[in-house]
Each structure stands twice: as structure tokens, then as C-alpha cells.
Amino acid sequence: MKNKFKENVTDGVKDISSYWKIILIVFVVVIVAFRSVYFISEQKNGVVTQFGKVVRVDTAGMHFKAPWQSLQTVDITTHGTGIGYYIDDDSQDFASDEDGIMITSDFNLLNIDFYMEYKVSDPVAYLYNSEAPEEILENIALANIRTVVSNYTVDEAMTTAKGLIEQEVKEDMVKSLQDTNIGLSVQNITIQDSEPPTEDIIAAFKAVETAKQGADTAKNNALQYQNEQIPKAEAKADKIVQNATASKEARIAEATGEASKFNKMYEQYSMYPEITKKRMFFEKVEEILPNTRVIITDGQSKIILNDGTTAKNSAISDEVEGE
Template sequence: MPRLPQRPDGKSWAPVGVAIVAAIWLATSMVHRIAPQEKGIVTTFGSYSRTLDSGMALTMPWPIQQVSVTDVTSIRRESIPEGDGEKLMLTGDQNLLFLTYLVRWNIKDLKQYSFQLAEPDQTVREVAEAAMRQSIAEVNLNDAMGSGRQQIEQNVRDRMQRVLDAYRSGVSIQGVDIKKTDPPTKVVDAFKEVLAAQQDAQSEINRAQAWAEQLTARAGGEATAFDKVYEQYRLAPEVTRRRMYYETMERVLSQTDKVILESNNVQSYLPLPEMKRTQPKPAAGGN
């Protein structure tokens, strides 16, 4: 075996090498740098001791104490279902719905997150699925696929947070985002036909309402005009009555071939209606 070189005083370098290795070991196992977005859990012989915040920290050397560092500020995302899986849920009006959504969360209490639950990430997924199924069961299909999505997302977030707080999971739910709501693949064609029929029905309802509004407006206008005529009639009944008579006779007799004359200078045998029909029309653009 080759011998280690000796120091000038004739002693061995082995103690010095052991001291250097021990110093390096102590430095790496006792001094810890925690990043701003991280926190550390200190365990003494496997039992929780304390939580380290960001910065430099000192602990006892391994194996007496160990430090587990975890990012607690970054947002974690759980996409449900994973991959191409299909999650069918039942709505309040007994319709099946294929729904995909995203859960955003982070760690608010590292001690609880590390020691309270055996698999906290899996627990978050299971709680999210239970909360989503319960929220979807409270609404009908149209709300789930349309205007009610925002309220569903808020309900799921609130339910998840209450359950996870009861579990003392140390998890904070930042939000739930519904990405897609579709009917099951096997009934998508029939579902499209139903949607088309509903849209046609809504179009007919809109047209009927528009016609009813026009009719109501016209009736209101006629009522207003009648009120104005009545006011004039109250001021001058005879004049108003005569004017209404003349207007009515003009409207009725304008569709006949009769000519009514009050002058005595016109002979009664003149064929005035025939002359009126045979009178040539003026040329376009002529004077």
C-alpha cells in the first residue's frame, strides 16, 4: 500500500484530511440557504422540529437533523381528467356532461402539508372531483354549458377550500377554471340537433316578441292620435265632426269611379269618370 506523504514535521497528513472532510460535511449539513419562494421543514430524528423561512439557517448535522425544502409560493396546477380520459358528470336535469377543468393551488402551511396527509396532491384531485360533481348536480345542462360556468367555478373553489381546511391539509385553492363542457361522444350528434331546435324556437319567440312590441307601439300611437282628436272635438265639436266626415268620405270615395260636384255650371251628362281614366299621363320628366 502506498504511504501518504508526511508533513515537514514528520507527522501524517491523515488527521488533516479527516478534519477537512469533517468540516465540509458539517458545512453542507448544518448551513442551509432557503430561497425567497421556499420554506424548509427541520426534523430531528424524523420528528418535526421547526419551519425555516427564507434566508440562511443553521441546524444540527445529519443524521441528527434533516431539512426538507419546498416551494410554497408557486402555483401548482391539476388538470382533470388527465390526458385523454373522459369524466362524465350528471347535471341537475338528469343530463350527462363531459367536463374538463383546471385546479390552481399552492401551499399555505408547509407543516400541515408535509405531515397531515399521506398524499396531499392526490387528496387535492379527489376533493376537486367531489366538489365539481356536487356543483354540477345543482344546475341544469344549459347553465353548465353557458352562463352558469362562472358560478360553478366559484362554488367548486369554496367547497374545496372548506373540505381541505377541515382536513388541515395546508393547501390554498387559488381558482378553478372550466376548460370544456361537451355532451358525451356517443350522443353529440343528437345533442347538436336539440341545440339547433332550441335556437330555432328561441328565434321564433324573439320574432313574436318583436311583432307584439310593434303592435303595442302602433296601438299606443293610434290611442295618442285619438286623444288629440278628442281634445280638438271638445274644443270645437261641430268643426271636428265635419272634418272627420270629409276625411272619411274622401277615403271611401277615392276607390270608386264617381265624381261628386257641387257646381251648377257642369252638365250632369258629361262622362267625367271615363274622361279621367282616358286622360293621357304626362311623360316622365316633362313639364
């Protein structure tokens, strides 16, 4: 009886021991599965390392790794930061800091603020090539901004050259980031504001800017007036040319007619010079004295002619008969 009881107890202990072994195995499997299976979101990349060495970089989706491998995720979305200003935690307003004060090529001080957008371009370099990549990025941005702004006058940096400054700063930062290889890339950098550091200078520069805007307005008005007057002047000149051309053609036609008339008269004169002379004389008298009664006599004729026409015709007839 006692032996049988001992056997039952022994069998029970063995069953309990097997049960806990199964639970332990299941627990180990769950832990391994939990550590081996992971998900990466669209906004991140996963860097898998094994004994301090990078194995691979995973993008969005479900992935597997060995339990002894480590995983670090990196946010790859675009981030923004201010350079030369910060957001006051108490008032939530923008406040300038000393980093925004630059010196220009004409040795003036200018408070200029930039907004920079950047993102992680290389997760491995971002994690392991530097301890503080964002801080290095801001220092690179400040260095390049100061260099570029120093090539422009204070007036240019505040007005016409903002686009050029932004473009040059971005190009220089791209080169600097390639050299340092901290795993970050600049997406965009823009000037938020630029003004002199004191109130008096701010007022003076605003007055200058207003004057320049007035000059631009006057220039535009002058160009508009020029564009309006030039077509009018060209149209007037064309009209004058056309009138002159028409006058020239009329004068040429008139001269041609007069020349033709003269040639015909000369032909008649060549044939009958005396008769032609008298005719020309009588025609000129009629032209000069159209409404005057004229009596013409040769001093020998007994017949007195009453008008120039009769006298002319008579004289012409006498001349023809005489010949």
C-alpha cells in the first residue's frame, strides 16, 4: 500500500515537472518571437545591428531578426528649425537670439532669421557618425549663412538679394553636409525676416525701403507713359511720312503735267513762233485782267476791236494771212 502511494506521488511529480517544462518552453518561444518580429512604420527606418555591427536597414513593413540582434528606429520625415530665432515657451511668440545678427559686406549689422527644413538621408550615418547631428547641422547652417550674407550689402540682404542668399546658402550646405556625412540633408532654407538690430536703424531702413518702392513706382509709371507715347509718336510719324509721300507724288505729277504742257507749247512755238508769242501774250492778258474791257489796236487798222478775244483772233488771223 505504501509502495503504491509512493509510486503515485512520484508519477504526479513527474507530470508537474513536465508541465512546467512545457510552460517554460512556450514562454521562451514567445519571448524569442516577440524580440524577433517587429514592424516599421512609413515615417521611420529600422537599423539592425549584431554585436555592434550594422547588419541592414529596414523600411516600412514587418521584419524578423535574431534575438541577439538589436534594433534602432530613425524618423525619416522632414523636420524644421529656426536659425536666428526661437519660440518663447511662455508667450509662444518668436524671439530673436544673438545667432541672427550678421555683418554685411558694407560693415553693417543685420538681424536676419532663417527657417530650415531637413531630414535624415542616411540612418546609419545619423546614428553612428556623430553624437549630436542636429547640433552639427545648425552650426553648419550658421557658418554658411554668415559667409553668404557677408558677400552682400545690408540693403541687398533686406530687399532684392533674399532669393540669391537662400539659394547660395542651400548649395553651400549641401556641399558641407556631404563632406561631414552626418546622415542629414537640407530640404529647404528660407529667410523669415531681416531688419537692423536697433529701433532707430529699423526706422531709417524702413524709410529707405519706402523711398525705393516709390522710386520703383515712378519708374513703372514712366515706363507705362513711354509705352503709351511711343506708339502715338510712331503713328504720327507714319502719318507725316504718308502725307509727305502723297505730296511728293502730287508735285511730281503736277511737274510732269507742266513739263508735258511746256513741251507741247514748245512744239507749237517751233512751228509758228510769232503766232505762239502773240497767243501767249493774249492768254496772259486774259489771265491777269479777266473782268476788264480791253481795246487793242495796232495803230494802223481802221477797225477798233472791243475786247481782247476779238483782237487776239484778229491778230492771229492777220498773222496767218501775212505769212
